[in-house]
Amino acid sequence: MYVPxxxxxxxxxxxxxxxxxxxxxxxxxxxxxxxPLTAHEKxxxxxxxxLLEQKCLGCHGSTPDDIKGEYNMLTRESLIKGGExxxxxxxxGKPEQSPxxxxxxxxxxSLQMPPQERNRLTAAEIADLKQWIxxxxxxxxxxxxxxxxxxxxxxxxxxxxxxxxxxxxxxxRTYEPEDIWAYQxxxxxxxxxxxxxxxxxxxxxxxxxxxxxxxxxxxxxASPPAEKKTLIRRATYDLTGLPPTLKQIRDFExxxxxxxWSKFIxxxxxxxxxxxxxxxxxxxxxxxxxxxxxxNDYERPNAWRYRDYLVRSFNADKPYDKFIIxxxxxxxxxxxxxxxxxATGFLRSGPWEHTGMSVAAVTRQLFLDDITQxxxxxxxxxxFRCAKCHDHKxxxxxxxDYYRIQAxxxxxxxxxxxxxxxxxxxxxxxxxMKARTERLLAxxxxxxxxxxxxxxxxxxxxxxENGYKNLKQVAADKRPPQRWFGLxxxxxxxxxxxxxxIDYFERELKRYEPYAFSGYNGPPNNYRSTxxxxxxxxxxxxxxxxxxxxxxxxxxxxxxxxxxxxxVLSAMAGSNSTSEPNAWNTIPQSTAGRRLALxxxxxxxxxxxxxxxxxxxxxxxxxxxxxxxxxxxxxQKGAKPSHPELLDWLATWFMDHGWSIKQLHHxxxxxxxxxxxxxxxxxxxxxxxxxxxxxxxxxxxxxxxAEQLRDxxxxxxxxxxxxxxxxxxxxxxxxxxxxxPRHIMGxxxxxxxPMPLPRxxxxxxxxxxxxx
Numbered sequence: 001m002y003v004p005x006x007x008x009x010x011x012x013x014x015x016x017x018x019x020x021x022x023x024x025x026x027x028x029x030x031x032x033x034x035x036p037l038t039a040h041e042k043x044x045x046x047x048x049x050x051l052l053e054q055k056c057l058g059c060h061g062s063t064p065d066d067i068k069g070e071y072n073m074l075t076r077e078s079l080i081k082g083g084e085x086x087x088x089x090x091x092x093g094k095p096e097q098s099p100x101x102x103x104x105x106x107x108x109x110s111l112q113m114p115p116q117e118r119n120r121l122t123a124a125e126i127a128d129l130k131q132w133i134x135x136x137x138x139x140x141x142x143x144x145x146x147x148x149x150x151x152x153x154x155x156x157x158x159x160x161x162x163x164x165x166x167x168x169x170x171x172x173r174t175y176e177p178e179d180i181w182a183y184q185x186x187x188x189x190x191x192x193x194x195x196x197x198x199x200x201x202x203x204x205x206x207x208x209x210x211x212x213x214x215x216x217x218x219x220x221x222a223s224p225p226a227e228k229k230t231l232i233r234r235a236t237y238d239l240t241g242l243p244p245t246l247k248q249i250r251d252f253e254x255x256x257x258x259x260x261w262s263k264f265i266x267x268x269x270x271x272x273x274x275x276x277x278x279x280x281x282x283x284x285x286x287x288x289x290x291x292x293x294x295x296n297d298y299e300r301p302n303a304w305r306y307r308d309y310l311v312r313s314f315n316a317d318k319p320y321d322k323f324i325i326x327x328x329x330x331x332x333x334x335x336x337x338x339x340x341x342x343a344t345g346f347l348r349s350g351p352w353e354h355t356g357m358s359v360a361a362v363t364r365q366l367f368l369d370d371i372t373q374x375x376x377x378x379x380x381x382x383x384f385r386c387a388k389c390h391d392h393k394x395x396x397x398x399x400x401d402y403y404r405i406q407a408x409x410x411x412x413x414x415x416x417x418x419x420x421x422x423x424x425x426x427x428x429x430x431x432x433m434k435a436r437t438e439r440l441l442a443x444x445x446x447x448x449x450x451x452x453x454x455x456x457x458x459x460x461x462x463x464x465e466n467g468y469k470n471l472k473q474v475a476a477d478k479r480p481p482q483r484w485f486g487l488x489x490x491x492x493x494x495x496x497x498x499x500x501x502i503d504y505f506e507r508e509l510k511r512y513e514p515y516a517f518s519g520y521n522g523p524p525n526n527y528r529s530t531x532x533x534x535x536x537x538x539x540x541x542x543x544x545x546x547x548x549x550x551x552x553x554x555x556x557x558x559x560x561x562x563x564x565x566x567x568v569l570s571a572m573a574g575s576n577s578t579s580e581p582n583a584w585n586t587i588p589q590s591t592a593g594r595r596l597a598l599x600x601x602x603x604x605x606x607x608x609x610x611x612x613x614x615x616x617x618x619x620x621x622x623x624x625x626x627x628x629x630x631x632x633x634x635x636q637k638g639a640k641p642s643h644p645e646l647l648d649w650l651a652t653w654f655m656d657h658g659w660s661i662k663q664l665h666h667x668x669x670x671x672x673x674x675x676x677x678x679x680x681x682x683x684x685x686x687x688x689x690x691x692x693x694x695x696x697x698x699x700x701x702x703x704x705x706a707e708q709l710r711d712x713x714x715x716x717x718x719x720x721x722x723x724x725x726x727x728x729x730x731x732x733x734x735x736x737x738x739x740x741p742r743h744i745m746g747x748x749x750x751x752x753x754p755m756p757l758p759r760x761x762x763x764x765x766x767x768x769x770x771x772x
Contacts, residue, residue, distance in 0.1 A: 183608055223680060227677075291771050408587060413520055415520045417520070441505035
């Protein structure tokens with residue numbers, strides 16, 4: 001047996017210690033580095049987490065204060081625990097027994113998630129969830145390595161760069177390409193000319209090529225051309241909102257060739273009624289009304305000047321990019337140009353009210369919220385309001401962006417700016433109406449003076465006779481003193497009413513004063529009231545700092561958090577920009593120029609939304625439904641384009657042709673798609689394949705608007721007054737509606753009264769006074 005010597009033992013002992021020390025060092029180093037992700041963790045990060053973020057967390061986690069059904073999916077424990085039913089939502093290892101998995105399969109009619117048909121999970125997504133639950137519902141808070149990032153449940157998800165959300169989860173979430181299609185650069189796809197028949201090829205309208213391509217894919221046949229009388233009625237209603245005249249019908253039916261159709265369309269667009277029809281569409285988009293809304297609904301005496309600016313702009317075929325800039329920042333372009341000052345009426349078209357009982361900061365915030373939302377919906381087809389209280393649940397719009405865009409309008413203060421009436425504005429009858437109002441005001445004031453004199457005399461006589469004695473007796477009896485002296489019961493009532501009538505007549509006189517319903521850049525103003533004229537303060541009064549803009553927690557004005565600077569939609573800040581990537585999307589920090597910079601960003605050809613949005617609105621005017629069926633929502637919850645290549649082709653064509661809306665009308669209306677019959681060739685096939693006619697195998701029928709219906713009746717009976725412009729008129733309406741009581745604080749609210757003469761009442765509906 002070998003017995004080691006002392007030296008050998010010491011040597012072995014040292015070797016053991018060294019080995020142990022090295023082992024410990026390597027152990028510490030290894031523990032300092034995270035262990036590689038397991039296969040189950042990678043599966044969760046690649047497949048399950050993106051799916052939960054896209055389809056579930058919008059209602060079950062993104063907004064902690066508003067968890068639907070008390071079911072929070074932000075953690076593994078809460079996801080397994082379930083919600084208000086009290087039952088576990090996930091039975092780990094048993095997907096078929098898990099209510100969560102049953103809900104996403106839609107097999108139980110009483111439990112279907114996500115609840116919208118269009119958001120249903122695909123078979124592959126359901127299979128992924130089943131596998132995940134079966135394998136233990138593994139969860140990790142770690143992130144994928146860079147090599148594995150941007151892989152979603154479909155392996156196609158995209159991470160969007162934004163200004164940052166309120167949580168890392170939101171900031172790092174990914175989106176399926178089809179959900180953020182509107183943020184992608186506009187692509188001009190080649191026209192599929194091969195889809196056209198030989199006859200169509202001779203016409204060579206690109207619209208028909210794109211439409212035919214889709215129809216052939218679904219084995220659908222386009223309808224033949226409509227009759228001439230149908231086409232002329234279709235065109236006149238689309239471009240003028242009025243029925244065709246007998247002369248127009250005869251001339252067109254006797255026209256010799258196809259060129260007459262193009263000529264007829266151009267003639268309609270040259271008529272003054274074209275601008276009226278387009279304005280009717282636009283004022284619905286931009287929330288225009290002649291009153292301020294809310295409880296009192298005060299009249300806005302000069303709001304009509306903005307409406308008439310729109311008519312002139314459409315008739316002149318003002319380039320749409322210029323049209324945008326003038327409405328958002330006309331005063332910053334040229335503060336001395338009357339037309340540009342009137343154009344900024346857009347900024348104040350929304351509802352707003354400030355009274356003696358209002359909190360100025362609250363009414364101010366209501367204005368800022370409204371203008372931010374309106375800009376988003378009108379020009380970009382995005383509801384920014386969804387990001388007011390929290391990061392957008394579905395689109396790459398963080399709360400920070402909402403307040404960055406709002407900061408653009410922080411310097412805007414209300415002002416009724418003195419702008420003399422222009423020769424082209426309709427102020428006929430102003431002198432007579434003003435004289436009538438002044439006479440009524442003078443008569444009312446004179447009557448009040450008579451009542452005052454009569455009362456003063458009665459009080460003097462009462463005091464002289466036994467007034468002091470009566471006062472002592474009233475005090476002793478603790479009775480209220482006598483209030484009225486020398487007036488009959490009728491006169492007492494008139495005395496109270498006349499004060500309010502005087503206020504009403506004084507406000508009515510403002511209808512005839514040459515002010516533009518506009519604004520200016522400056523520090524916060526002391527608004528007196530919605531019903532008063534707010535003039536621009538003098539230079540001394542304008543001194544001061546612009547209010548800073550903060551992110552408001554939950555949208556509450558009492559809970560400001562981080563300060564923000566003016567900015568644009570960060571997810572799209574650099575989209576499609578090939579040169580000077582930061583030049584077109586930078587907003588200055590100075591008081592002046594913010595709106596102009598934002599307007600130019602919106603109107604830029606680099607912006608992926610603007611051209612698509614207006615092209616879609618024009619398409620909707622002609623076909624009843626846009627290529628995107630939700631014209632105010634191009635986000636994930638909006639409809640997807642039925643013909644994405646056509647939409648992008650039209651958007652690029654529109655910009656290449658000077659943003660001309662008239663040329664866009666002409667292109668659409670000269671297509672075979674527009675001119676086809678409303679009767680499908682194969683109705684049974686259409687009903688099966690395309691029941692909503694989204695592929696346009698035949699021209700879609702649609703209802704006339706209320707404005708078109710009224711104007712048509714007046715036109716066909718010869719009663720329509722074609723006079724254009726001017727303050728809103730008061731047509732005859734249902735008397736049950738007309739006589740409903742109205743409330744205006746501090747003033748009388750007279751019952752609705754139609755104008756006395758038929759020629760005054762029977763103007764186009766566009767010019768009817770619009771109550772909010």
